[in-house]
Amino acid sequence: MTKKKILLIITGGIAAYKSLDLIRKFREQECDITCILTKAGSEFVTPLSVESLSENKVYTDLFNLTDEHQMGHIQLSRMADVVLVSPATANIISKAAHGISDDLASTVLKATNKPVIIAPAMNVQMWLNESTQRNIKTLKNDGINFIGPENGSMACGEYGEGRLSETDKIVEETIDFIETYYSQPLKDLSAIVTAGPTQEMIDPIRFISNESSGKQGYVIASRLSQLGAKTTLISGPTHIEPPANCNLIKVRSANEMLNACENNLPSDIAVCAAAVGDFKVDKFNNEKIKKTGDNLNLELSENVDILKSIGTRNSKRPKLVIGFAAETNNLIDNATKKLNSKGSDWIIANDVSGGKVIGKNHNEICLISNRGIENWPKMTKSDVAKKLSQKIVNYFSH
Ligand code: CTP
Numbered sequence: 309m310t311k312k313k314i315l316l317i318i319t320g321g322i323a324a325y326k327s328l329d330l331i332r333k334f335r336e337q338e339c340d341i342t343c344i345l346t347k348a349g350s351e352f353v354t355p356l357s358v359e360s361l362s363e364n365k366v367y368t369d370l371f372n373l374t375d376e377h378q379m380g381h382i383q384l385s386r387m388a389d390v391v392l393v394s395p396a397t398a399n400i401i402s403k404a405a406h407g408i409s410d411d412l413a414s415t416v417l418k419a420t421n422k423p424v425i426i427a428p429a430m431n432v433q434m435w436l437n438e439s440t441q442r443n444i445k446t447l448k449n450d451g452i453n454f455i456g457p458e459n460g461s462m463a464c465g466e467y468g469e470g471r472l473s474e475t476d477k478i479v480e481e482t483i484d485f486i487e488t489y490y491s492q493p494l495k496d497l498s499a500i501v502t503a504g505p506t507q508e509m510i511d512p513i514r515f516i517s518n519e520s521s522g523k524q525g526y527v528i529a530s531r532l533s534q535l536g537a538k539t540t541l542i543s544g545p546t547h548i549e550p551p552a553n554c555n556l557i558k559v560r561s562a563n564e565m566l567n568a569c570e571n572n573l574p575s576d577i578a579v580c581a582a583a584v585g586d587f588k589v590d591k592f593n594n595e596k597i598k599k600t601g602d603n604l605n606l607e608l609s610e611n612v613d614i615l616k617s618i619g620t621r622n623s624k625r626p627k628l629v630i631g632f633a634a635e636t637n638n639l640i641d642n643a644t645k646k647l648n649s650k651g652s653d654w655i656i657a658n659d660v661s662g663g664k665v666i667g668k669n670h671n672e673i674c675l676i677s678n679r680g681i682e683n684w685p686k687m688t689k690s691d692v693a694k695k696l697s698q699k700i701v702n703y704f705s706h
Pocket of ligand 1 (some may be wrong): 351502562580581582583584585586611612613614615616630631633634635644
């Protein structure tokens with residue numbers, strides 16, 4: 309395998325001191341690192357230490373004739389597999405969001421034809437500042453990728469979001485990004501992913517729903533899309549940011565979710581991660597239901613089962629249909645019944661008792677198929693998405 313090439317832009321925040329460790333760890337992973345150090349960055353780390361650790365020339369100045377002769381800003385922006393900005397200050401983030409290019413780092417960010425990853429690091433208030441959040445949104449829409457920031461204590465003594473991700477995480481995610489971006493193992497395939505809760509309206513202002521956050525489905529959709537699958541995310545109402553590069557269809561009721569799924573068939577892969585409401589109100593009240601001093605009885609009927617209707621289709625059935633099973637007891641038995649009754653190829657069974665999964669960032673699942681049961685250790689929902697997607701890649705490459 310050829311060495312992965314990373315162009316690392318180090319900007320001027322206190323977290324810049326961590327870039328020396330970052331360079332060392334990338335080198336341990338056989339990566340080739342070339343660094344750009346901004347003027348403010350060189351207040352925190354010296355060009356000499358960066359150059360010694362990277363064993364490559366360090367670039368600092370846009371108007372340095374020798375540098376421009378050896379490797380101009382255009383060439384610099386072309387030579388890497390990925391451009392990583394770490395740490396990225398609020399300043400470089402706002403310059404990138406507004407297309408300002410007044411030094412070598414910001415000019416390279418504008419000139420590059422390679423993917424860009426930004427690892428922000430700043431004080432919590434600077435991170436939460438509306439202009440920073442606006443800029444982040446703009447950059448995400450422009451297809452820029454982010455690692456972190458994290459919650460934690462800061463050099464300034466405050467605590468909150470804005471801390472640079474750990475160097476191990478930055479190295480791991482950058483390498484993983486390069487591998488998936490350039491291999492695109494699912495590039496010829498399409499996927500639909502359902503996520504989040506559904507809402508079944510009772511009257512114009514009331515509905516029946518559940519506590520699903522949509523996190524697991526969103527990270528699965530995001531990962532499938534990163535691996536090259538043309539991904540449609542069909543989501544009930546959630547409060548989380550939609551992943552980039554997915555076609556997002558927002559729905560409310562189970563019926564709307566089913567229609568959106570059917571409209572997006574044929575598809576090679578279907579992942580039903582939504583917590584679809586099992587019941588809907590028989591008769592929607594056009595006007596707000598008034599109190600009468602008496603009990604209110606609502607007639608509920610069963611909703612359509614979306615997974616089952618996809619898994620048991622005669623035509624346009626996706627080649628791989630994956631469902632979830634949320635259980636509070638008899639996990640394997642109940643999930644295996646769902647595998648068979650819903651015509652799915654795999655069921656991801658999770659024990660949702662005691663509020664330990666819904667809305668949380670971690671999941672501990674069993675993958676059940678006709679080939680047997682795999683127990684996965686407790687991991688983040690994002691790691692579940694990675695592991696599941698890798699299994700999907702393997703499934704289609706055999
Ligand atoms: N599912 C669906 N449509 C429904 C109900 C569930 O597509 N109306 C899907 C879910 O997205 C999930 C799987 O079926 O992939 C299992 O959902 P779960 O809530 O665990 O089970 P239910 O089928 O609702 O059965 P029960 O609530 O009785 O356990």
